[in-house]
Amino acid sequence: MSSHKFLLHEAQDDVGVAVQDIKAGEKVMGVDIHSGEEFHVTANHDIQLGHKIALKSKKQGENLIKYGENVGKVTQDIKVGDWVHTHNLKTARWDYGN
Template sequence: MGKHKFLVHEDGDYVGVAIEDIKAGEDVMGVELHSGKKFQVTSNHDIPLGHKIALRAVKKGEALIKYSESVGTVIQDIKIGDWVHTHNLKTARWDYGN
Protein backbone atom coordinates (compact mmCIF):
# COMPACT_ATOMS: atom_id res chain seq x y z
CA MET A 1 0.00 0.00 0.00
CA GLY A 2 2.92 2.34 0.55
CA LYS A 3 3.08 5.57 2.52
CA HIS A 4 0.24 7.07 4.51
CA LYS A 5 -2.08 9.62 2.85
CA PHE A 6 -4.01 10.86 5.88
CA LEU A 7 -3.35 11.75 9.52
CA VAL A 8 -5.53 11.11 12.57
CA HIS A 9 -5.05 13.74 15.27
CA GLU A 10 -6.22 11.85 18.38
CA ASP A 11 -7.05 8.27 19.33
CA GLY A 12 -10.82 7.82 18.94
CA ASP A 13 -11.28 10.44 16.21
CA TYR A 14 -13.92 9.56 13.61
CA VAL A 15 -11.96 11.11 10.72
CA GLY A 16 -8.51 11.49 9.29
CA VAL A 17 -7.19 14.49 7.36
CA ALA A 18 -5.84 13.98 3.83
CA ILE A 19 -2.21 15.01 3.44
CA GLU A 20 -2.43 14.30 -0.30
CA ASP A 21 -5.35 14.19 -2.71
CA ILE A 22 -7.19 10.86 -2.43
CA LYS A 23 -9.08 9.33 -5.36
CA ALA A 24 -12.42 7.53 -5.20
CA GLY A 25 -11.87 3.77 -4.90
CA GLU A 26 -8.31 4.20 -3.63
CA ASP A 27 -7.14 2.06 -0.71
CA VAL A 28 -5.34 4.48 1.59
CA MET A 29 -3.39 4.18 4.79
CA GLY A 30 -3.36 6.70 7.63
CA VAL A 31 -1.54 7.06 10.91
CA GLU A 32 -2.52 8.46 14.30
CA LEU A 33 -0.08 11.20 15.27
CA HIS A 34 0.65 10.20 18.88
CA SER A 35 0.60 6.41 18.92
CA GLY A 36 1.51 5.64 15.33
CA LYS A 37 -1.57 3.39 15.06
CA LYS A 38 -2.29 2.64 11.41
CA PHE A 39 -5.64 2.75 9.61
CA GLN A 40 -6.62 1.38 6.22
CA VAL A 41 -9.67 2.73 4.39
CA THR A 42 -11.07 2.54 0.87
CA SER A 43 -12.17 6.00 -0.23
CA ASN A 44 -15.74 6.34 -1.51
CA HIS A 45 -15.08 9.77 -3.05
CA ASP A 46 -12.33 12.02 -4.33
CA ILE A 47 -11.03 13.77 -1.21
CA PRO A 48 -8.90 16.90 -1.64
CA LEU A 49 -5.78 17.66 0.37
CA GLY A 50 -6.74 18.97 3.82
CA HIS A 51 -10.24 17.47 3.80
CA LYS A 52 -11.54 14.69 6.05
CA ILE A 53 -12.06 10.97 5.36
CA ALA A 54 -14.42 8.98 7.60
CA LEU A 55 -12.89 6.19 9.67
CA ARG A 56 -16.24 4.98 11.00
CA ALA A 57 -19.92 5.22 10.11
CA VAL A 58 -21.78 8.11 11.73
CA LYS A 59 -25.55 8.64 11.60
CA LYS A 60 -27.38 11.87 10.87
CA GLY A 61 -27.79 13.84 14.11
CA GLU A 62 -24.71 12.39 15.82
CA ALA A 63 -21.64 14.38 16.79
CA LEU A 64 -18.49 14.04 14.72
CA ILE A 65 -15.36 13.56 16.83
CA LYS A 66 -12.02 15.12 15.82
CA TYR A 67 -9.27 16.28 18.21
CA SER A 68 -11.08 14.03 20.79
CA GLU A 69 -14.09 16.37 20.89
CA SER A 70 -17.20 17.15 18.89
CA VAL A 71 -16.47 19.42 15.93
CA GLY A 72 -20.04 19.43 14.61
CA THR A 73 -23.23 17.55 13.88
CA VAL A 74 -23.64 15.10 11.02
CA ILE A 75 -26.44 16.26 8.69
CA GLN A 76 -26.32 13.24 6.35
CA ASP A 77 -25.36 9.64 7.19
CA ILE A 78 -21.63 9.04 6.71
CA LYS A 79 -20.05 5.69 5.78
CA ILE A 80 -16.48 4.56 6.33
CA GLY A 81 -14.38 6.03 3.51
CA ASP A 82 -16.71 8.97 2.81
CA TRP A 83 -15.53 12.50 2.23
CA VAL A 84 -16.57 14.56 5.28
CA HIS A 85 -17.18 18.22 4.55
CA THR A 86 -19.92 20.87 4.58
CA HIS A 87 -22.33 18.69 2.55
CA ASN A 88 -22.62 16.19 5.43
CA LEU A 89 -21.35 18.08 8.50
CA LYS A 90 -22.55 21.27 10.20
CA THR A 91 -19.47 22.44 12.06
CA ALA A 92 -19.80 23.48 15.69
CA ARG A 93 -18.27 26.90 15.20
CA TRP A 94 -21.12 27.82 12.81
CA ASP A 95 -23.85 26.18 14.89
CA TYR A 96 -25.40 28.99 16.91
CA GLY A 97 -28.67 27.20 17.63
CA ASN A 98 -30.24 28.17 14.30
Protein backbone atom coordinates in the same frame (compact mmCIF):
# COMPACT_ATOMS: atom_id res chain seq x y z
CA MET B 1 0.24 1.58 -0.17
CA SER B 2 3.73 2.74 0.54
CA SER B 3 3.05 5.96 2.46
CA HIS B 4 0.26 7.37 4.55
CA LYS B 5 -2.41 9.56 2.97
CA PHE B 6 -4.20 10.74 6.13
CA LEU B 7 -3.51 11.42 9.80
CA LEU B 8 -5.55 10.56 12.86
CA HIS B 9 -4.98 13.29 15.46
CA GLU B 10 -6.72 11.72 18.48
CA ALA B 11 -7.69 8.09 19.15
CA GLN B 12 -11.40 8.96 19.53
CA ASP B 13 -11.61 10.87 16.23
CA ASP B 14 -14.26 9.81 13.72
CA VAL B 15 -12.25 11.17 10.78
CA GLY B 16 -8.71 11.40 9.48
CA VAL B 17 -7.27 14.44 7.75
CA ALA B 18 -5.90 13.93 4.23
CA VAL B 19 -2.23 14.87 3.86
CA GLN B 20 -2.33 14.03 0.15
CA ASP B 21 -5.14 14.03 -2.39
CA ILE B 22 -7.09 10.74 -2.30
CA LYS B 23 -8.96 9.26 -5.26
CA ALA B 24 -12.31 7.46 -5.08
CA GLY B 25 -11.73 3.70 -4.87
CA GLU B 26 -8.18 4.13 -3.62
CA LYS B 27 -7.10 1.97 -0.68
CA VAL B 28 -5.25 4.34 1.62
CA MET B 29 -3.26 4.09 4.80
CA GLY B 30 -3.44 6.55 7.66
CA VAL B 31 -1.36 6.92 10.80
CA ASP B 32 -2.25 7.88 14.38
CA ILE B 33 0.14 10.75 15.12
CA HIS B 34 0.56 9.65 18.75
CA SER B 35 0.80 5.85 18.62
CA GLY B 36 1.96 5.32 15.04
CA GLU B 37 -0.86 2.79 14.58
CA GLU B 38 -1.82 2.34 10.94
CA PHE B 39 -5.36 2.39 9.57
CA HIS B 40 -6.50 1.20 6.14
CA VAL B 41 -9.60 2.57 4.41
CA THR B 42 -10.99 2.49 0.89
CA ALA B 43 -12.09 5.98 -0.17
CA ASN B 44 -15.66 6.25 -1.47
CA HIS B 45 -15.05 9.71 -2.97
CA ASP B 46 -12.23 11.95 -4.13
CA ILE B 47 -10.87 13.71 -1.04
CA GLN B 48 -8.63 16.74 -1.34
CA LEU B 49 -5.61 17.54 0.78
CA GLY B 50 -6.76 18.91 4.15
CA HIS B 51 -10.25 17.42 3.91
CA LYS B 52 -11.70 14.68 6.12
CA ILE B 53 -12.11 10.95 5.44
CA ALA B 54 -14.58 9.01 7.61
CA LEU B 55 -13.02 6.29 9.75
CA LYS B 56 -16.30 5.43 11.49
CA SER B 57 -19.86 5.25 10.21
CA LYS B 58 -22.08 8.01 11.60
CA LYS B 59 -25.85 8.49 11.50
CA GLN B 60 -27.64 11.75 10.75
CA GLY B 61 -27.89 13.83 13.94
CA GLU B 62 -24.82 12.33 15.62
CA ASN B 63 -21.87 14.45 16.67
CA LEU B 64 -18.60 14.15 14.77
CA ILE B 65 -15.26 14.14 16.60
CA LYS B 66 -12.07 15.60 15.09
CA TYR B 67 -8.93 16.62 17.04
CA GLY B 68 -10.64 15.04 20.06
CA GLU B 69 -13.42 17.67 19.96
CA ASN B 70 -17.03 17.75 18.79
CA VAL B 71 -16.79 19.69 15.53
CA GLY B 72 -20.40 19.42 14.43
CA LYS B 73 -23.52 17.40 13.64
CA VAL B 74 -23.82 14.90 10.83
CA THR B 75 -26.54 16.07 8.40
CA GLN B 76 -26.71 12.83 6.38
CA ASP B 77 -25.48 9.32 7.10
CA ILE B 78 -21.74 8.83 6.62
CA LYS B 79 -20.02 5.53 5.80
CA VAL B 80 -16.41 4.57 6.45
CA GLY B 81 -14.37 5.97 3.54
CA ASP B 82 -16.72 8.87 2.79
CA TRP B 83 -15.57 12.44 2.22
CA VAL B 84 -16.75 14.50 5.21
CA HIS B 85 -17.35 18.18 4.51
CA THR B 86 -20.12 20.80 4.48
CA HIS B 87 -22.44 18.59 2.39
CA ASN B 88 -22.80 16.08 5.26
CA LEU B 89 -21.67 18.00 8.35
CA LYS B 90 -22.98 21.15 10.03
CA THR B 91 -19.97 22.67 11.70
CA ALA B 92 -20.37 23.47 15.42
CA ARG B 93 -18.32 26.64 14.93
CA TRP B 94 -21.17 28.26 13.01
CA ASP B 95 -24.02 26.82 15.09
CA TYR B 96 -25.06 29.57 17.49
CA GLY B 97 -27.89 27.53 19.02
CA ASN B 98 -30.21 27.87 16.03
